[in-house]
Amino acid sequence: MVDRRNAGFPVGGGARTASRGGTRTSGRSGGRPTLEEVAARAGVGRGTVSRVINGSPRVSEATRAAVEAAVAELGYVPNRAARSLAANRTDAIALVVPEPEARFFAEPYFSDIVRGVGAALADTDMQLLLTFAGSDRERRRLADYLAAGRVDGVLLVSVHADDPLPDLLEQLGIPAVISGRRSAADPLAAVDSDNTGGARAAVAHLLARGRRTIATITGRLDVYGAQCRLDGYRDALAESGAVVDERLVAPADFTEEGGSRAMRALLDRCPSLDAVFAASDVMAAGARQVLREAGRRIPDDVALVGFDDSAVARHMDPALTSVRQPIEEMGRRMAGLLLQEIADRSGPERPRIILPTELVVRDSS
DSSP states (O other): OTGGGEEEEOOOOOOOOOOBTTBOOOOTTSSSOOHHHHHHHHTSOHHHHHHHHTTOSOSOHHHHHHHHHHHHHHTOOOOHHHHHHHTTOOSEEEEEEOSOHHHHHHOHHHHHHHHHHHHHHTTSSOEEEEEEOOSHHHHHHHHHHHHTTOOSEEEEESOBTTOOHHHHHHHHTOOEEEESOSSTTOOSEEEEEOHHHHHHHHHHHHHHTTOOSEEEEEOOTTBHHHHHHHHHHHHHHHHTTOOOOGGGEEEOOSSHHHHHHHHHHHHHHOTTOOEEEESSHHHHHHHHHHHHHTTOOTTTTOEEEEEEOOHHHHHSSSOOEEEEOOHHHHHHHHHHHHHHHHHOTTOSSOOEEEEOOEEEOOTTO
16 A cells, blocks of 8 residues: 555654744734735735745745745744645655565665655655555556545656556646656656766767677666667767667666676677676676676676666776766655646646766776
């Protein structure tokens, strides 16, 4: 169940009150100050006060300061339960991962995304629910949960080409932001890294080091980001004038075991290869083990490059050259976009944000 897999982020703080000169001004009625009284004191409309209290970015800094000053002067404390009920809000968002739990805990990418999302929500009242939807049964249970209006929005990570979840979110009208789209045409707001450009830079680096028989280990090709990394690999070879040899392309599944299997297949097909670009650091770790078992020295005989620049890359021996993608920043940006969409559903067309990558050169290449 979704609730059972709560990520444990108590990401809201209680409402705070402040006063000038150590005194607290009560509302004109003598009771608890109201939203209308805050609006009158700040010289703005009731809706503007609501947007400030709910953390909407669609308020100028001057207006925000005026409202916050009025809140402090009056000692206004939002009635969170009443506000949620009146606005049909739950003050909860779901981070949905359509992958098996085993991959979630083995792949540093996911923990970094969660860390970024948690940082973005730390100063809000939003509760974060972590949900796995890697099987048909889990997806059906999630669909029932979402249709019941249990969350205000959804963050969707690592989606496969045939995944129905983005379409379901569109049908239900639930605010959502996706990372790892099914295709470039996915309708949801999206935050991603430059997968194609990062892979292109990795292969260009290997070419510049004099490598000529460059293989790649791909992630699952029903994942859009994995396909983009394969496109970048092919683009770099084509730009150098090389012919892409499909025997040098080995699909895997972003796991260490998958990287090992793909590396064995590559050595069987092309024993003269002198470089490998793996589409994740975890798969590169599997490839490294197979290369060592085969007596291939890294980087003397075979150069090795990964993708993610995770802790795996930094702790490998030799340290792994890897494409750094700003994963925590992706999580923060996703959460920020979702909060914006929840606060104002009539906003502009849903944005697509592509964050830059950077090649970090270490001893493996």
